[in-house]
Amino acid sequence: MNLISGVNPQTLxxxxxxLDGTLLHTVPDLAAxxxxxxxxxxxxxxxxxxxxxxxxxxxxxxxxxSLTGQADGxxxxxxxxQAKTIWEAHYHRINGQFAKLYPGVVEGLDLxxxxxxxxxxxxxxxxxxxxxxxxxxxxxxxxxxxxGGDTCERKKPDAMPLLHACKVLGVEPAQTLMIGDSLNDAxxxxxxxxxxxxxxxxYNEGRDILSTPCDGHIDTIEEAALKLIxxxxxxxxxx
Numbered sequence: 001m002n003l004i005s006g007v008n009p010q011t012l013x014x015x016x017x018x019l020d021g022t023l024l025h026t027v028p029d030l031a032a033x034x035x036x037x038x039x040x041x042x043x044x045x046x047x048x049x050x051x052x053x054x055x056x057x058x059x060x061x062x063x064x065x066s067l068t069g070q071a072d073g074x075x076x077x078x079x080x081x082q083a084k085t086i087w088e089a090h091y092h093r094i095n096g097q098f099a100k101l102y103p104g105v106v107e108g109l110d111l112x113x114x115x116x117x118x119x120x121x122x123x124x125x126x127x128x129x130x131x132x133x134x135x136x137x138x139x140x141x142x143x144x145x146x147x148g149g150d151t152c153e154r155k156k157p158d159a160m161p162l163l164h165a166c167k168v169l170g171v172e173p174a175q176t177l178m179i180g181d182s183l184n185d186a187x188x189x190x191x192x193x194x195x196x197x198x199x200x201x202x203y204n205e206g207r208d209i210l211s212t213p214c215d216g217h218i219d220t221i222e223e224a225a226l227k228l229i230x231x232x233x234x235x236x237x238x239x
Contacts, residue, residue, distance in 0.1 A: 005216030006195030009231040013171045014144075015112060016162060016194075017221070018180035019123035019130060020055055021202025023105050024137060027052045028098035033091035034066045040086050041079075053206040056182050058124040058149045063087055071205065095129050096136035102201060104222030109142050111225040115232070120165045124149035124156055124184065145169055157187035162194055179224060183207060186214040197224060 020026045031051040038045055046066060054065035063084050067075040075083065113119060120143055123130055127148035134140035145168045149155045152164050166173055178189035181202025189196035195215040204212060218224045 004227065004231050005197060007177050007197075007215070007228070008174075009228045011175055012117060012177060012228065013175040014118040014120060014166070014169050015177045015179060016120045016122045016165055018178075018182070018185050018202075019121055019125055019133070021181040021204075022102075022179060022185075022199060023121070023139065023221075024099045024101060024133070025201075026099045026133070027055065027203065028100075029091070029094050029096065030055060030062065032094050032098060033087055034062070036090040036094075037063075037083055037087040038066065041083060052203050055203040056124070056184050056205050058155055059087070059091075059126055059129070060084070091129060096133045099133065099137060101137065101139075102199075102220070104220030105139075108221030108223070108225040109139075111222070111229060113142060115229055117228075118144045118169050118171070120145040120147070120169065122147045122156065122161045122165050122178070122188075126150045156184045157191065159188055159191035159193075162188055162192040166192075166194075179218070179221065181209065183212050186212055189214075 017023055027048050031046065031048045034051055035045040054062050064073055064075050064080060065071060067079065067083055109119060121134065125148060127150055130146060130148040131140065134146065145165045147161045147165050152160045154160045162178065163173070166176060173193040176194050178185055178194050178196040179199065180196065181199045182204045186196045186198060197216040197218050198209055198212060198214045199218060200209050210217065
C-alpha cells in the first residue's frame with residue numbers, strides 16, 4: 001500500500017476540512033463581534049492576535065475566554081448569558097464581512113472535486129453561522145456534507161462529528177482525510193481513525209503547529225491536492 005503521510009491516495013474517497021483558520025481567515029469577523037460585545041458590556045477591546053488564541057473550541061468558549069482573559073476561563077453564568085446574546089446578534093450581522101479565503105483554497109478544492117473526491121466541512125462553528133458564511137464566501141456548493149459545532153451531540157476534539165460526516169457520505173474513516181489547523185482537528189481525527197494533515201497559518205490556540213502530533217504538514221490546500229493527485233497519477237502509470 002502506497003501511503004503518503006498516512007493516506008492511501010488510491011482509496012481516498014473524501015476529505016474533510018476545518019473552517020476557521022483552514023479555509024477562511026475569520027478572526028477579523030470574530031474579533032469585531034467580540035469587541036462590539038465587550039463595548040456593549042463596558043469593557044476594553046481585545047486585539048485580533050489575542051482573539052485568535054481564543055478560537056478553536058466553539059462560540060461558547062470564545063465568549064468565555066474573551067470575558068475572562070483565560071483559555072480555560074468560565075464567566076459568571078448570568079454575565080455569560082447576557083454576553084452570548086449580545087455576541088450572537090453582532091456576529092450574525094458581521095459574519096463574512098471581513099473574512100478572507102486563504103491562498104490556494106479554491107484552487108485546491110476545485111482540483112480535488114474534479115478528480116472525484118467528495119469534500120466536507122467539519123467545524124465547531126454553530127450551523128447558524130457556518131452555513132451563511134460558506135454561502136457568502138461562495139464555498140457552500142463545493143461541499144457534500146457540512147457539520148457544524150451543534151450538528152452532533154458532541155463537537156471536536158470528539159470523533160463524533162467526523163464519524164457523522166463519514167456516515168452521510170457513505171465512506172469508511174480509512175477512506176478519508178482531515179485537513180485542519182489545530183490540535184482539536186488532530187485529536188478528533190485520531191479518535192475517528194482518520195489521518196490528519198495540518199496547515200501552519202491558522203488558529204491553534206497559541207500553540208506551535210509543528211509541535212502538534214499529526215500525520216503530515218502542508219503549506220496550502222492546493223499543495224495537498226497536487227500531492228494527492230500526483231501520487232494517484234504515478235500509481236496508475238506504474239500499474
